[in-house]
Amino acid sequence: MSKQLMRKNMKDKLSRLDSDLYILYSEQIKTNFIKEISSLNVRTIGLTISAFPEVNTEGIIHALWELGRTVVVPKCTPQDRSMTFYRIEDYNQLETVYMNLKEPNPKLTTAVEPSSIDLLIVPGIVYSKSGYRIGYGGGYYDRFLSNYKGKSMSLAFDMQLVDEIVSEDFDLPVDSIITERTTIMCKENREMGGLT
Numbered sequence: 001m002s003k004q005l006m007r008k009n010m011k012d013k014l015s016r017l018d019s020d021l022y023i024l025y026s027e028q029i030k031t032n033f034i035k036e037i038s039s040l041n042v043r044t045i046g047l048t049i050s051a052f053p054e055v056n057t058e059g060i061i062h063a064l065w066e067l068g069r070t071v072v073v074p075k076c077t078p079q080d081r082s083m084t085f086y087r088i089e090d091y092n093q094l095e096t097v098y099m100n101l102k103e104p105n106p107k108l109t110t111a112v113e114p115s116s117i118d119l120l121i122v123p124g125i126v127y128s129k130s131g132y133r134i135g136y137g138g139g140y141y142d143r144f145l146s147n148y149k150g151k152s153m154s155l156a157f158d159m160q161l162v163d164e165i166v167s168e169d170f171d172l173p174v175d176s177i178i179t180e181r182t183t184i185m186c187k188e189n190r191e192m193g194g195l196t
Helices: 003-015 019-037 058-066 140-145 186-193
Strands: 044-046 070-077 082-088 094-096 102-104 110-112 119-121 126-128 151-155 176-178 183-185
Touching: 003 126, 019 058, 019 151, 019 176, 058 070, 070 102, 070 140, 082 140, 176 186, 183 186
Parallel strands: 044 070, 044 119, 119 151, 151 176
Antiparallel strands: 070 082, 082 110, 094 102, 176 183
């Protein structure tokens, strides 16, 4: 199955996700994520401001602030499909941009260098257990990951996992995936059997 068709099918599936289950699963993912990062030496964490049906990141961001972690979120530049991450300390530092998405307001926030991000939460629609993903088609994260040296992770609902994604040379997998049920160590899966 092509990436385009896998993306479309999963979007359709996610759009039918019951709102109570969405809240429950997002909360379980938050709990698993906070438990996981407590064992990682990460201070600065990059992640997006989610929009349904993505895993809700608002609770995660507030939990990270409570833990004293630095939260940085991306602002996208559509002209060259690049991203710049900005430190946010309050939701009032965000602005609404195209497609009703929330991004940091550069006038109210400070940009950070990619090298200062210890852990990057990479969004997507479909994931394999070896960490390959199908994103939203913009290519922003693929470009960013090509020069990013820190740890990477994705947050996903269990239903977003598939057995295999045919990867291309420019596809860069994440190190781990956290779902409402488990934490998948993708790096280990790849080393064990060259899974895709």
